[in-house]
Structures are given as C-alpha cells and as structure tokens.
Amino acid sequence: LKFVCLGNDCVDQHMIWLIGLKNVFARQLPNMPKEYIVRLVMDRSHKSVMVIRRNQVVGGITYRPYVSQKFGEIAFCAITADEQVKGYGTRLMNHLKQYARDIDGLTHFLTYADNNAVGYFIKQGFTKEISLEKDRWQGYIKDYDGGILMECKIDPKLPYTD
Ligand code: ACO
Numbered sequence: 001l002k003f004v005c006l007g008n009d010c011v012d013q014h015m016i017w018l019i020g021l022k023n024v025f026a027r028q029l030p031n032m033p034k035e036y037i038v039r040l041v042m043d044r045s046h047k048s049v050m051v052i053r054r055n056q057v058v059g060g061i062t063y064r065p066y067v068s069q070k071f072g073e074i075a076f077c078a079i080t081a082d083e084q085v086k087g088y089g090t091r092l093m094n095h096l097k098q099y100a101r102d103i104d105g106l107t108h109f110l111t112y113a114d115n116n117a118v119g120y121f122i123k124q125g126f127t128k129e130i131s132l133e134k135d136r137w138q139g140y141i142k143d144y145d146g147g148i149l150m151e152c153k154i155d156p157k158l159p160y161t162d
Contacts, residue, residue: 001052001053002052002053003051003052003091003092003095003161004049005047005048005049005050005096005099006047006048007047007048008042008043008044017052018041018042020050020056020057021041021057021060021062022037022041023057024057024058024060024080025037025062027081028078028079028080028081029076029114031146040062040064040075045064046062046075047063047065048060048061048062049061049092049095049096051088051091051092057080058079058080058088059078059083059088059092060077060092061074061076061092061093061096062074063075063100063109065100065106066137066140067104067105067106069140070105070136071106071107071109071110071132071136071137071140072100072104072106072110073109073110073111073141074096074110074111075111077093077111077117079092089120089124090124093124094161095160097109098160098161100154101156101160106154107154107156108132108151108152109152109154110132110137110141110149110150110151111147111150112147112149113126113148114146115147118148121150121152125153126150126151127150127151127152128148128149128150129151131151131153132151
C-alpha cells in the first residue's frame with residue numbers, strides 16, 4: 001500500500017493512476033458530470049493524493065492549492081465502493097494534510113461537501129464555520145449550491161502520517 005501526491009506531469013505511470021482515480025470519482029460521485037471530473041483531475045493547477053494497492057487506485061483526493069492564499073480547495077474525494085469504511089479515507093486525508101502543509105505551504109482547506117459526506121469531513125476535522133478571512137478565499141473558489149462549504153485548519157506541527 002502506498003500514498004502518492006502528483007499531478008498531470010506526462011509520466012506514463014502517473015497518467016495511468018490519474019485515469020484510474022478519474023474512474024473511481026465517476027462511479028462514486030454520480031452527480032458530477034464526467035467531463036468536469038476529467039477536466040479537473042487532468043488540469044495542471046490541480047494535484048491528487050492517491051491510495052495505491054497492488055498498482056491499482058483504491059481512491060484519492062483531487063485538490064487545487066492556492067499557494068499565494070495558503071489554502072487549498074478539495075474538488076473530489078472518494079474511495080472505491082468495496083474498500084470504504086476500512087480507514088483509507090482517513091489515512092488519505094492525513095497524507096493530504098501533510099503534503100499540503102510541507103510541500104505547498106497551506107494552512108487551510110475548503111471544500112463543498114456533499115450532504116452524505118459531511119459526517120466523514122467532520123471526523124477529519126472540518127467544520128461548517130469558516131474562520132478563514134473572506135478576502136483570502138472569496139473569488140478564488142466559486143459558489144456551488146450542491147454542497148455545504150466546510151473548512152479545516154492544518155496544524156503547523158502535528159505529524160499527520162507515520
Ligand atoms: N458519513 C458519515 N460518516 C462517514 C461517512 C459518511 N458518508 N463515510 C465514512 N464515515 C466515517 C466512518 O464511519 C469512520 O468513522 P470512525 O472513525 O468513527 O470509524 C470515518 O468516517 C472514517 O472512515 P474511513 O473508513 O476512513 O472512510 P472511507 O475510507 O469510507 O472514505 C469517503 C470516506 C471518502 C466519504 C467514502 O466513503 C466515499 O468515497 N464515499 C462516496 C463518495 C463521497 O461521498 N465522497 C465525498 C463527496 S464530497 C467531495 O468530494 C468534496
């Protein structure tokens with residue numbers, strides 16, 4: 001089992017994993033248009049943290065780091081159906097926090113959570129109260145009424161992974 005963080009860098013293996021992740025999102029997020037999923041997963045301003053087991057993508061999170069604003073927007077998050085509720089979603093989020101803090105220099109995450117995923121995000125430290133000053137994120141992420149805006153502060157020191 002391994003966790004990787006990468007984007008569209010034209011490395012063959014990375015492209016294969018990104019396509020695998022796109023397929024997990026397409027199945028697990030049926031309300032999202034497939035073209036929109038492909039566009040963001042392959043977009044060069046987005047990155048993806050993935051769980052890989054036996055060279056297969058078990059799940060992942062696609063996010064856009066706004067480095068100047070020090071926050072990231074989570075676009076998609078999913079684990080393949082037969083591997084859910086085994087702890088992968090939690091480990092994935094911990095790896096995301098570690099990468100985002102140590103590599104991108106981010107302090108916060110924002111996401112529009114689907115109603116049925118709010119419980120998962122709360123367990124990952126997200127809240128519905130947005131403490132980030134509006135001028136740091138307004139205009140960067142677009143309003144979307146299909147979800148609930150949630151925020152997570154990344155601890156500056158905590159080791160999130162072992
Ligand atoms: N609602 C409430 N609690 C949940 C949910 C949920 N939908 N999913 C998991 N949990 C809980 C688990 O019970 C567990 O609690 P515990 O620590 O008390 O045991 C905890 O959250 C973590 O569970 P994991 O096993 O780490 O989570 P999992 O690997 O199943 O991943 C995920 C969670 C990503 C939500 C997965 O269930 C999934 O892919 N769901 C379908 C797609 C989806 O809804 N994605 C999020 C959409 S919003 C967005 O993409 C921005």
